[in-house]
Structure formats: C-alpha cells, structure tokens
Amino acid sequence: MEHDHTGTTAGPWLYVHIGIPKTGTTALQRQVFPKLAGFDLAMKPRSDLFRREGTVDPGLFRLVFNRCPEVWRHRGAEILRDVRPDAVPARPLLVSEEGMSSGKSPHHLAAHFALMAPAAREAGYTGVRAILSIRRQDQWLGSYYAQKSDRREDASQEDFERFVDERLDPAQGRYEGESMMLDYAAMLEAISETLGKANVLPLVYEDMERHPAQFAQTLCSYLDAADAGQSIVATLAQGRENARSGGDDTWQLRPPARPAGTLAARFARKLERKLADPGTITMTGELRKRILEAYEASNRRFAEISGRDLARHGYF
Numbered sequence: 001m002e003h004d005h006t007g008t009t010a011g012p013w014l015y016v017h018i019g020i021p022k023t024g025t026t027a028l029q030r031q032v033f034p035k036l037a038g039f040d041l042a043m044k045p046r047s048d049l050f051r052r053e054g055t056v057d058p059g060l061f062r063l064v065f066n067r068c069p070e071v072w073r074h075r076g077a078e079i080l081r082d083v084r085p086d087a088v089p090a091r092p093l094l095v096s097e098e099g100m101s102s103g104k105s106p107h108h109l110a111a112h113f114a115l116m117a118p119a120a121r122e123a124g125y126t127g128v129r130a131i132l133s134i135r136r137q138d139q140w141l142g143s144y145y146a147q148k149s150d151r152r153e154d155a156s157q158e159d160f161e162r163f164v165d166e167r168l169d170p171a172q173g174r175y176e177g178e179s180m181m182l183d184y185a186a187m188l189e190a191i192s193e194t195l196g197k198a199n200v201l202p203l204v205y206e207d208m209e210r211h212p213a214q215f216a217q218t219l220c221s222y223l224d225a226a227d228a229g230q231s232i233v234a235t236l237a238q239g240r241e242n243a244r245s246g247g248d249d250t251w252q253l254r255p256p257a258r259p260a261g262t263l264a265a266r267f268a269r270k271l272e273r274k275l276a277d278p279g280t281i282t283m284t285g286e287l288r289k290r291i292l293e294a295y296e297a298s299n300r301r302f303a304e305i306s307g308r309d310l311a312r313h314g315y316f
Contacts, residue, residue: 019098023133062099076119110190135205146251212236
C-alpha cells in the first residue's frame with residue numbers, strides 16, 4: 001500500500017528505522033537510504049541532549065531510548081528539533097539508529113513509540129511509521145558475539161557456546177536484553193499495536209542479501225519512493241562484505257581491547273590488533289538447532305502476521 005508523504009491532515013511522515021544491530025543497518029544507512037529522493041535523512045543523529053559531560057556521544061536516539069518513554073512527553077519537541085531544526089517540516093524525515101533497539105524489550109520500544117507519535121504530530125508531522133529489520137537468530141548471535149568478542153575475557157568457541165546457553169536459558173537471559181530483541185513476533189506485535197499494522201514495515205536481512213529486487217520493491221512501496229527502486233537494486237546486487245564473517249557459519253574473533261594510552265601506544269595497539277589472529281567461532285548444527293527451536297514459535301507467528309516467507313530462509 002502506498003502512502004502520501006504529506007499525510008491527509010498535517011505534514012509529512014516521520015519514519016523511524018529500528019535498526020537492530022547486525023541486520024544490515026550500516027548498508028541501509030550508507031547505501032540504500034541515500035537513494036531516496038525527497039527525503040530528509042538522519043542517520044545516527046547526534047546531539048548534546050542527555051549526553052553526560054566528558055563522554056562520547058553514542059547517538060541521540062540511543063540515549064533517548066535508554067530512558068523512560070516519558071521523555072517524549074516532556075522533551076519530545078527538543079528531541080525532534082535537534083534531529084531536524086525546521087520550524088515546519090516540509091519533507092518526510094527518515095531516522096535510522098541501531099542503538100535504539102539494543103537490549104530493549106518489545107514493550108519498552110512500543111511505549112516509546114506511543115509517546116513519540118503525539119510529539120511528532122505536535123512538531124508538524126502526520127505521524128510516525130516504523131521500519132523493523134530482522135535476521136535469523138543463529139546468524140545474528142554468531143555475528144554479534146564476534147563483533148563484541150574483544151570485550152570478553154575468554155573469547156573462544158567454548159565461551160561462545162556458553163554465551164548462547166545463557167541467552168536461551170529461561171532462568172538466565174531468555175526473557176532479557178538481546179534475547180527479547182530477537183523475539184521478532186513480540187517486537188512486531190507490540191509496535192503494530194501502538195502505531196497500527198499498516199505503519200510498521202518488517203524487513204528481512206536475508207531478503208536484502210538474496211532477493212534484492214523484492215527487498216527494494218517492498219521498501220520503496222512502503223515509503224512511496226518507487227523511483228528509487230532500480231538504483232537500490234543495483235546497489236544491493238553489488239553485494240556486501242561482512243567485516244567479521246569468515247564464511248558460512250564461521251566468524252573471526254577480535255583481539256582483546258586494551259585501555260587507551262599515548263598516541264604511539266594506540267598506534268602500536270592498532271597494528272597489533274590488525275596482525276593478531278584471535279581465532280574463530282563456528283555455528284555448529286546442534287547449536288543452530290537449539291537456537292531455532294527456541295525461537296520457532298515466534299518466527300512462525302512473525303511470518304503469519306507479516307506475510308514474509310521466513311521458511312525459505314530457514315527460520316523454521
């Protein structure tokens with residue numbers, strides 16, 4: 001279904017891409033979204049709002065979504081003005097930030113959208129529409145662990161399997177943090193109940209990788225940006241490299257991180273990290289089976305609700 005960017009009673013739409021980490025968010029931000037003519041883009045917007053003195057700005061929406069959703073009721077106008085200072089928005093705005101979803105429960109995100117929507121209308125937007133990216137959970141966990149392995153004291157295959165065990169165990173992490181972020185049906189249902197099903201677009205990482213034409217058509221139809229379709233397909237067809245992937249079901253670990261020091265010490269450490277070989281992790285068949293069984297019911301429900309063909313990508 002196509003939607004008029006200018007809305008029916010007010011201004012343009014505010015689109016928010018919930019870029020769950022490791023779902024192709026960087027590629028979308030750098031290669032795909034810039035192809036959209038007629039949009040204002042805010043890729044990982046920065047701001048001094050909520051940033052503690054002496055700390056690096058991790059991104060405005062990460063900071064906002066780390067707080068109670070009531071922040072939108074009290075500071076919504078300031079947040080949106082920092083993203084785009086126009087007094088009256090003239091074009092649709094697309095915000096993309098992976099940090100807003102990191103470790104968040106579906107209902108925490110939904111509560112934010114519930115209060116973001118009236119703040120957006122007061123700022124001159126018709127309303128808020130969301131884009132939710134997903135990736136098969138076994139591949140997500142492998143990629144995520146490898147990316148964060150420099151922060152673990154004993155990064156290894158054994159530690160990786162222990163990491164997965166903790167996130168599948170109901171007595172430990174199954175209903176917390178990243179594990180609930182990967183409960184895609186719960187995410188889709190909670191946000192759809194808040195914004196309306198027509199105002200949430202599910203995007204599947206594997207479609208972007210293997211079916212770029214279908215992926216581009218789905219995205220452009222939702223954004224009413226058909227003119228960008230061919231350009232996006234051409235970009236996606238070129239393929240992308242995964243910085244930590246060593247091939248099918250294998251990921252390269254990162255050397256341990258060390259405290260910052262002098263410029264010379266940082267340069268030496270950077271060279272050392274580049275030359276080091278900390279090893280790899282592998283997604284074994286048994287490990288994959290356990291992960292996908294844990295999320296099978298959610299994945300089947302997501303496929304039913306969204307109409308996305310997850311079976312062809314091995315989600316169940």
